[in-house]
Amino acid sequence: MTTQLLGRKAHREGPILSLATDVYLPKARLHEACGAARRVFALWLAAHLDGPVFWISPKWLPEQLHPEGVLPFIEPDRIILVRAETPEDVLACTEESLRSGHVPLVVADIPAPTGLTAVRRLHLAAESGAAATRVAPLGLILTPGAGGAMGVEARWQLEPAFDATTPSWTLTRLRARTAPVKRWKVTDLPAAKWMPLPDPA
Template sequence: MSRHHPLLTRSPTRPTPGIAMLPGAPELELACARVHEACGTARRTLAMWIAAQTSGPVLWVAPPYSRDALNGEGVRDWIDPARLIFVAPRRTEDLLWTMEEILRAGAVALAVGDLPGLPGLTQVRRMHLAAETGAKEGAYAPLGLLLTPGTGGAAGVETRWQLAPAHSAGQENWRLERLRARTAPQRGWDIARVAALPLPQIKTA
């Protein structure tokens, strides 16, 4: 019986898609089927920018006692509030388990975990594996976004970003920092809101 070369019998590899945080900004692209981290005082704003680049429901996992719960009017500038589905487990371990199961299902493009603290390396790895499973078996290659307090520092994430407001009189501005990435160096960008456009833009010199 003839034997086929493995390169001829292997199933073609489906390229992993990515989601850019802002329109026309490929340097700000996040790989799907992976877990990323956002920190800084404007981390929820960053999550809204990413959500605006996706379609369908966005699952938002956060503890019920959070003082920074999203308000529909507050997100209307970025996305239709009806897209948000809130899940509110009480225990931290249940927050992480819920994120893992959402990613494994591959039923949504974006799952946001608004966490009170940093997850462990094993928990992040489990979420990566779950997202890979979701990409293979679900409708979407899901992107997991962990919002962490302070300057972040979750081990094992694909990338870590920090967003902070830098507003001036009559102008909405932010400073975006890429603190960690597996395949890219640290870097920062100045972001400005343009009144005529739905999402802010990277400032150009």
């Protein structure tokens, strides 16, 4: 199934988190990361930001962060884990964290893509947080498989890639408001070395 771009025009001019020349995430917006290594993607973003990270997940979700897995990216004490009772609580906590404007990265680890209304609320919360403080928060929802949340600023997929010499991943920009679909081989995270790959069919 092909996902259409929402539009080529940028939502608004503002600060960005740049990982490489053609790999950037506008701040004060909500993004989506999917794929088997989506949590690695979130930690990679955290390594490029200063300050605390709110990691919000459902209480019943069996997969949880382990300090030794976090250490290659950031100090574990930067992460504030929030365990929500219901799916609604996950979204409500994410919204309030973004609206506060005091958390550079808010990660919501959810078991399925959320709807357009919730995504719009999270965009507005991130924009409100950026307007209220000097911190432009970056919102990130983690979804399984190929993702599919409607209305996100961009959807990124990170998958492990076999390499006999170094840990490697395939990063795919599945959709974005202002950029085409593109793939890269990435090694040596979090500093990262990049190699463009052929675009997915």
